[in-house]
Amino acid sequence: MTAEPLDILLTFARLGLVSFGGANLPEIERVLVEQKGWITPQLLANGLALGQVMPGPNMLAMTHYGFAAGGWLGAFAATLGFYGPTALLSAAAMTAWQRLSRWRWLPSLRSALLPFGAGVLLAGVLVLARGSIHSPAGALIAAASFALLWRTRVNAALIVVGAAVLGAVLGL
Structure with a gap:
């Protein structure tokens, strides 16, 4: 089943307008996987991994x-819409x-939004994990990747390559 280009354009425009730092994965999953049925949870996870x-x-x-x-045509409509x-x-x-930068309450507003951003990102991580971690070995790769990113200065691209090689060797 091929979706109509206008439906794709409008759907992705709405998703783009509610995206903040790419942290709306729960909404993307709800709309594209559950509501529209255009992609699977696995394709959602694969696309995000490719994007990284x-x-x-x-x-x-x-x-x-x-x-x-x-x-x-759907790819073009989605990109333009998003x-x-x-x-x-x-x-x-x-x-x-630039006009608001002179307002003295702006730093407080920015500080108040940081916990919100962290919560939204965490929700996105949980959606990605649900669609991509299917075994104890996969969970271990995810945990090790997180630890390396959080506690070291190792380049993220090297961690991605290492995780991919390890996943391939383990048959994940």
Whole structure:
């Protein structure tokens, strides 16, 4: 079943407008996997993993999901929908931010938003884990990757390659 390009465009525009730092994985999963049925949990996890190793924003996986929903036209519609409206909003926000930077309450607002961001990111991690960790070995690779990223200065790309090689060797 191929989705209509306009449906893909509007769906991804809505997802893009509620994305903050790529941390809306629960909503992406709800819409694309559960509601629309355009992708599987495994494809969701694979797309995000691919986005981590590709240059550019990690949410380029949206192009991958659009392709799954509607071929090349779906990929274009998803990319335009996800990034177009937010690019326009970003340009407008930069203008407003320059004006707001003089307000004395702005640092407090930024500090208040940090715990929210951490919570949203954690929810995204749980969605990704649910779709990609299916064995004790997979859980161990995930935990080791987390520990290396958190406690060392090892380049994330090296950890990704190491995890991929280890996963292949273990047959995951």
